[in-house]
Amino acid sequence: MEKLILYIDPGSGSFLFQIIIGGILSTWFFLKTFWTRIKLFFIGNNADKLPDDNGNAR
Amino acid sequence: MVMPVKHPASFRDDAGYVFTQNHILYRQINEYYKPHFEALINSGLYSELTSKNLLISHSEVENINADAYKTIKPEFLPFISYxxxxxxxxxxxxxxxxxxxxxxxxxxxxxxxxxxxxxxxxxxxxxxxxxxxxxxxxxxxxxxxxxxxxxxxxxxxxxxxxxxxxxxxxxxxxxxxxxxxxxxxxxxxxxxxxxxxxxxxxxxxxxxxxxxxxxxxxxxxxxxxxxxxxxxxxxxxxxxxxGLKIKREMSQWGQYYLTGTDEAYLSEKEALVRGYLDKLGKQKVIWDAGGNNGTFSRLFASYGDLIICTDSDRNSMAENANLNKVNHISNIVPLFCDLANPSPALGFMNRERDSFLKRMNADLIFAFALVHHLRITNQISFEGIALLFASSTKYLLIEWVSPNDDRCAFLLGNNKSIKENYTEANFTKALEKHFTIHSKNTLKSGLRTLFFCETNKNSK
The missing domain is CATH 1.10.510 (Transferase(Phosphotransferase); domain 1)
Known part of the structure; x- marks a missing residue:
């Protein structure tokens, strides 16, 4: 049987790229949150201003 | 009954499309998009975004086309920019x-x-x-x-x-x-x-x-x-x-108003223009052509629902936007427009994005201290200048700058061919081909004249 080669949409390269960089961005996000916590510790304890795990302000 | 006309740019999305009927803009929602539209409304996302002025609001109307799941009428925007x-x-x-x-x-x-x-x-x-x-x-x-x-x-x-x-x-x-x-x-x-x-x-x-x-x-x-x-x-x-920022210096026009223009001239011009505008009443769309950093747009902001202030210098535009925010003036939109080369029509069949002039249907145009730039720097004939404005407005307030004015004389330099042709009589003749001149006032200096004109019906 003839094998069909179906090419993906050109935009899908961007889709795959997001999967690849997902880990890098999660690490960046963790470090950013961590750094914000350190800053808040010295500036004043204002934990309400920290983003939650989804990046939303509390 | 007037048939609905589908907008030529609205063909990429299976969810629905934009169309007009009797000059009113509607958006049809197709059956395919039903679950997504219901989620938008039922999740509270629509109300949150509209209350924060992040999404245009709409009202649901009766379906106009038989194949529609729903039809909505979005809030009307008088001018679309790109x-x-x-x-x-x-x-x-x-x-x-x-x-x-x-x-x-x-x-x-x-x-x-x-x-x-x-x-x-x-x-x-x-x-x-x-x-x-x-x-x-x-x-x-x-x-x-x-x-x-x-x-x-x-x-x-x-x-x-x-x-x-x-x-x-x-x-x-x-x-x-x-x-x-x-x-x-x-x-x-x-x-x-x-x-x-x-x-x-x-x-x-x-x-x-x-x-x-x-x-x-x-x-x-x-x-x-x-x-x-x-x-x-x-x-x-x-x-x-x-984190992205552009370092800006004060635009050449910001400096122009600070150092280059005397206050008597500005206040005399302001009083004259205010007189015309008081007679004319509030307009829907005013185009301040070559409006620099929006100094005159802001002075006369209360005379229009929307003021499109265009310039070919993005520094002036940025200064304009900033000054509007500082002064809490919300009806001025600064846009880039080189009058000698306005944005063209683009996209499929050249109909997805309209040209600037096709979109511009103003009630009133300000063209202050602009004629000498267009005629001398851009070498556009007086007739061309008159035609440009006549095709885009009902009323025109235009300022003639005499060849004896310092700025105009500088631009004229030794350009003999333009010098001979650059006369108020020629300018008036060109204006009269497309406009009825209602009044004409020369400022005290004798070097600048304001013309208040109405576009002739056959010129629009």
């Missing part, structure tokens, strides 16, 4: 607004399936999304479908404007779906690849698109299934764009 007519700060605000909408949407279990800069407009000094059908239900763990589009429409142009030259936004004119990332990588300076955000979202992203171009569906299915959190991506894009 991203290549914005300055850096405006495009940046549009980008950040898109990301804010995406963040709020994710909280409600939806995403933006489109991140087109053309879906953003400026209303009351604020960027707002005008495409109600841009949302779709989000499948947890999936990447953001509009990431590439966002980078092409916003990030790449902003980086080019910031790092190379602000005028490079004009590349959007030749690329209807945003600046291709591989093109951006060729223009951006070499050092840009050492910046983490640019390396990631532009250089590596572009490489990945090129590398995966020939992947088959089978290849993709064979890849490990990793879930992603788009909020981390959105948050990173937000930090990246917030």
């Amino acid at each position: 991203p290549y007519e914005w300055c850096f700060e405006q495009l940046k605000e549009a980008a950040l607004t898109t990301l804010s909408i995406m963040q709020i949407s994710l909280k409600k279990g939806m995403i933006l399936k489109d991140a087109s800069a053309y879906n953003i407009q400026f209303r009351h000094n604020k960027a707002i999304l005008i495409d109600t059908l841009s949302f779709e239900i989000y499948e947890q763990g999936q990447p953001w479908v509009a990431y590439k589009q966002f980078c092409q429409h916003f990030l790449a142009p902003l980086l080019l404007m910031c790092r190379v030259d602000e005028s490079l936004v004009i590349l959007l004119c030749g690329n209807i779906d945003g600046i291709p990332l591989d093109l951006a990588t060729k223009i951006l300076p070499f050092y840009e690849r050492f910046k983490f955000s640019s390396l990631l979202h532009v250089f590596m992203h572009s490489k990945s698109i090129a590398k995966n171009k020939h992947k088959t569906i089978a290849d993709v299915e064979a890849m490990p299934k990793t879930k992603v959190n788009p909020l981390h991506l959105i948050s990173h894009l937000q930090s990246t764009i917030e």
Whole structure:
């Protein structure tokens, strides 16, 4: 049987790229949150201003 | 009954399309989009976004076409501008607004399936999304479908404007779906690849698109299934764009009003114009052509519902936008327009994006201290100048600058051919071909004259 080669949409390269960089961005996000916590510790304890795990302000 | 006319730009989305009937704009929603539209309304996302002035509001009306699931009538915007007519700060605000909408949407279990800069407009000094059908239900763990589009429409142009030259936004004119990332990588300076955000979202992203171009569906299915959190991506894009800034100096026109013009002239001109405008009453759309940093737009802002202040200097536009915010004036939109080369019609059949002049249907035009620039610098005939304005307005307030005026004399220099032709009589003759001159007032200096005209019916 003839094998069909179906090419993906050109935009899908961007889709795959997001999967690849997902880990890098999660690490960046963790470090950013961590750094914000350190800053808040010295500036004043204002934990309400920290983003939650989804990046939303509390 | 007047037949509905589908908007020529509204053909890319299966969710619905925009059409007009009796000059009223509607948006049809197709059956296919029903679950997404219901989620938009029922999740509270629509009410949250409209209450925050991030999404245009609409009212539901009776279906006009038989195949519609629903028909909505969005709030009317009197003028649509395009991203290549914005300055850096405006495009940046549009980008950040898109990301804010995406963040709020994710909280409600939806995403933006489109991140087109053309879906953003400026209303009351604020960027707002005008495409109600841009949302779709989000499948947890999936990447953001509009990431590439966002980078092409916003990030790449902003980086080019910031790092190379602000005028490079004009590349959007030749690329209807945003600046291709591989093109951006060729223009951006070499050092840009050492910046983490640019390396990631532009250089590596572009490489990945090129590398995966020939992947088959089978290849993709064979890849490990990793879930992603788009909020981390959105948050990173937000930090990246917030960090982009253009260092601006006061525009040449800002300095012009500070040092180059005497106060007596300005106050005399203001009083004269106010007199005309008091008689005319409030207008819907005023076009302040060559309005520099918007000094006159702001002075007469209360005489129009909307004032489009155009200039060919983006520094002036940025200054204008900033001054409007500082002074809490919300009905002035600064836009880029080179009157000798206004934005052309673009896209499929040249009908997706209308030319600037086709979109401009003003009730009144201000053309202050402009004639000498158009006639001498751009070498446009008086007749051409009159025709340009006659095709775009009902009323015109235009200022004649005498050849004995210092600025005009400087421009005229030794140009003998234009010098001979540059007379008030020739200017008046050209105006009278398209306008009825209602009044004419020469300022005390004798060097400048204001003409108040109405477009002849056969000239529009």
